[in-house]
Amino acid sequence: MNVSHDLGIWVAAxxxxxxxxxxxxxxxxxKFAEHLFVGVSAGYxxxxxxxxxxxxxxxxxxxxxxxxxxxxxxxxxxxxxxPFAGSIGDYRAxxxxxxxxxxxxxxxxxxxxxxxxxxxxxxxxxxxxxxxxTGFAHGDxxxxxxxxxxxxxxxxxxxxxxxxVFTVGLVTSLLFFFYSRExxxxxxxxxxxxIVFLMVSFGAGYGYTVMSRLSLLIxxxxxxxxxxxxxx
Amino acid sequence: MKRELPLLLTAIIGLFMIxxxxxxxxxxxxxxxxxxxxxxxxxxxGYVLGGANALQANLESIARRQQDWxxxxxxxxSLVGTVxxxxxxxxxxxxxxxxxxxxxxxxxxxxxxxxxxxxxxxIASAAFRAFRIRTVEAGLLAVAALIVMLGRVPVGDxxxxxxxxxxxxxxxxxxxxxxxxxxxxRAILIGAAMGVMATGLRVIxxxxxxxxxxxx
Numbered sequence: 001m002n003v004s005h006d007l008g009i010w011v012a013a014x015x016x017x018x019x020x021x022x023x024x025x026x027x028x029x030x031k032f033a034e035h036l037f038v039g040v041s042a043g044y045x046x047x048x049x050x051x052x053x054x055x056x057x058x059x060x061x062x063x064x065x066x067x068x069x070x071x072x073x074x075x076x077x078x079x080x081x082x083p084f085a086g087s088i089g090d091y092r093a094x095x096x097x098x099x100x101x102x103x104x105x106x107x108x109x110x111x112x113x114x115x116x117x118x119x120x121x122x123x124x125x126x127x128x129x130x131x132x133x134t135g136f137a138h139g140d141x142x143x144x145x146x147x148x149x150x151x152x153x154x155x156x157x158x159x160x161x162x163x164x165v166f167t168v169g170l171v172t173s174l175l176f177f178f179y180s181r182e183x184x185x186x187x188x189x190x191x192x193x194x195i196v197f198l199m200v201s202f203g204a205g206y207g208y209t210v211m212s213r214l215s216l217l218i219x220x221x222x223x224x225x226x227x228x229x230x231x232x
Numbered sequence: 233m234k235r236e237l238p239l240l241l242t243a244i245i246g247l248f249m250i251x252x253x254x255x256x257x258x259x260x261x262x263x264x265x266x267x268x269x270x271x272x273x274x275x276x277x278g279y280v281l282g283g284a285n286a287l288q289a290n291l292e293s294i295a296r297r298q299q300d301w302x303x304x305x306x307x308x309x310s311l312v313g314t315v316x317x318x319x320x321x322x323x324x325x326x327x328x329x330x331x332x333x334x335x336x337x338x339x340x341x342x343x344x345x346x347x348x349x350x351x352x353x354x355i356a357s358a359a360f361r362a363f364r365i366r367t368v369e370a371g372l373l374a375v376a377a378l379i380v381m382l383g384r385v386p387v388g389d390x391x392x393x394x395x396x397x398x399x400x401x402x403x404x405x406x407x408x409x410x411x412x413x414x415x416x417x418r419a420i421l422i423g424a425a426m427g428v429m430a431t432g433l434r435v436i437x438x439x440x441x442x443x444x445x446x447x448x
Contacts, residue, residue, distance in 0.1 A: 019347060023350070036343070037340070042282065042283050043314025044314055044336060054277070101270070103277070105274065105278060105281050119241065123245060123270060124274050126243070126435075127246075129242065129246045129249075129431075133428070136428040140424075144421050162407075162410075166412075167415075177419070197416040198416045202416075203377040204405075204409055204413040207384075216345055216348050217349035
């Protein structure tokens, strides 16, 4: 046994044990770890968004536009067309708009004038509703249907059998979600066949999830035994 | 007007974004790209708003000495500390020798892994309840789950080595994942895509307006 002398390993190991202590019962050590986790993760994602989104996409272009100096390289920047010129990827002073709207989001914390925060929300929801409507139609619906249209007879018995099972599974599973008519007669038979495929799919998904969680568990035990306690 | 104008704004922007998909002209694509950038920036502000909201709620709990308030101090200190350190460290905050990366690698990452690993125990007790076979459908779910679980570990394959190859657990789990599971998953994805499109249109047309919240 060769116990680690690394402070980071000790911190990670103790926090891992604090979280595992919940298996006994809810206790102060788990609560400490839980609150620390929430605080650090919220803080991390704020910092991540600040440095990877707000700085390069908002503050840097505004600094570049109004000072004529690049904030990263400190080199002089010549911008033809003035501060309100715009082209793909170069919107200069127009970025004042999302800046102001972004600040308006915080009005809801004050209480009075809460309605002002609906403006940035309206922009966000409008953009993503429009993008997702066409995006899902193009990237998911059409792509999935296209990938599912396959020949049922390929010349090879096994691949043909798989193609038929797949197509029957896809069509019957889709018919199961068709609720505009009562599941009776031919639709009832198709829907019941769909349930068979859906249950197999849920079972397989469940088994897959269990194995991924077990793999994480093994990873944590490996860390405790090998990295922390040094038992190899 | 406090509700109608945002609804109108959502409708105009939403329809414009749909239009930009069909009209590849710079008069449409430049403003559409700008709007997309705006949304990305405002979502980033949303993360800060989420943090500020958590801070406000927890500081209130601490001030009122509500249940578990000492732990909320841990939350507030860790949140403020992580943000302050991350901002102070500047653009190189993700370098391996920075405190932010210590917090990520030695605090956030191990706890996240352990929290998910903890579910392995609870998922096992859930399995006990779910797999009590009472119907054919429950039986199918149980058999599929068992084959996938055993087929993904070496012992599963080793235990069925003496059988013909198509009956090896590894081969069977591959077939389940690629054929019946894939078929049902695709059906769900197609349904979900249609659901997203319908919801998008409902939002743009102002039928779905819960995102505006309550009040006047």
